[in-house]
Amino acid sequence: MSFPGVGLAKGLAVTLRTMTKKSVTAQYPDVQPVLPPRSRGVIALLEENCTVCMLCARECPDWCIYIDSHKETLPAAEPNARARTRNVLDRFAIDFSLCMYCGICIEVCPFDALFWSPEFEYAETDIHELTHERDKLREWMWTVPAPPALDPAAEDPKEIATARKAADKLAAAAAAAVASATEEKGDDA
């Protein structure tokens, strides 16, 4: 049973109910947003970890990472050893006007030198200012959060899983050894 005008009344109810609910507008400059974990704001560089392997620069889809380096010869540690060479980082810059925040550089870095930081307030009035040099990239490191905890039912991280497997194997071997020893003892008796 439907009366004429029921739809109109429903419409009025919808707007009235919306009015009593909390509005969804974010008061951004006054209130900082609550960002989800792993937010992609800016890329930070831990240059102590960088070995100038150039993987990040090569994998970057839009070639926005600039790296300069030179080789340095270290004196031989032992009398018979050969002198070692080492890469020294001269320049590491990311042009955030080109970067598309794909995160491939961070994925590909084998030495954990690049990290995502959730900071996003680095707009500039000149596009050249968006090229962040190594000191600025290093500064972003202070804003990198600790990695978020795993989900309750998640698998163990790879390192822990491998270590646990090895430990379990050892424990099993030890248990087997104890078991066989007692068996021998039983045979004796």
Added chain:
Amino acid sequence: MNLLDTVLRCVATLVVFLVFPLVIGQTEHKVMAHMQGRLGPMYAGGFHGWAQLVADGVKFAQKEDIVPAGADRRIFQLAPAVSLLPYLFVLLAIPVGPNGFVGQAVDAGLFFVLAVMGVGVIGKLMAGWASANKFSLLGALRTAAQLMSYELPMVLAAASVAMAAGTLSLPGILDAWEWYWLPWQIIGAFVFFTAGLAELQRPPFDMPIADSEIIFGAYTEYTGLRFALFLLSEYVGILVVSALTAVLFLGGWHGPMSDQLGWLWMILKTFGLAFVVIWLRVTYPRLREDQLMRFAWTGLIPLALVQLALTGIIKVAIS
């Protein structure tokens, strides 16, 4: 003494004329925003954007006042005043409280009010015609057509109240008012309020200024202060229609302790109705032109006639 009294009443009406529409406009900003899950203005004035309309007014005053080259200059410049001032005169005649709390008690107040309100539409017609713009002209003609169809049910509904009270004076109607008029005149209230909305060209009856098809109707060529005056006339219109509906159908100042607090009841009822006006705007989409006409001629006018007959029958039965 008499002169002082007159001046005082005029100044009070002017203050109401300038302040209440801004309050309604600010309420519309906020209510509409929250009904759409937004916050609305938050910055102007510091606290929840209370000064937003003041800021808007300053902005409008700074803008260049442009008159198009092909426009009928004199008429074009006069139109906002013609559209705005009738509402000021109407406000003068609306009773706020008992015992002569009214700008000017007019004997044929109802007649005066309805007649003068019709003049406001002439201002919009002038604006549309003088702009020398096809969108303005279309808007103005739609305004005229809308006025033609909605003035009739409005007058019929008002006539029903006048019949029930046996007087055309607005304070007189309120003196005669009894609580059972509320259910008795409910159809008339609906017709009067709806027709009033249409007369103000408020959504969902805003065909004449339908911005998605004819830009802004009769106001298309207006800028700066003159445009602001048109907007102000819309909000004063809300005030006037709400106040008139409150006086004619909701008993105006009647309520508990009406001797002292009559004015408060009147203002509460007026703002309650103004809220409904805003609420309807947020909720409903715009009617099409033919739907608009059909609604007036086949919906509201028969309803108004039914109300008129009902009033007549009950009036005879009572007396």
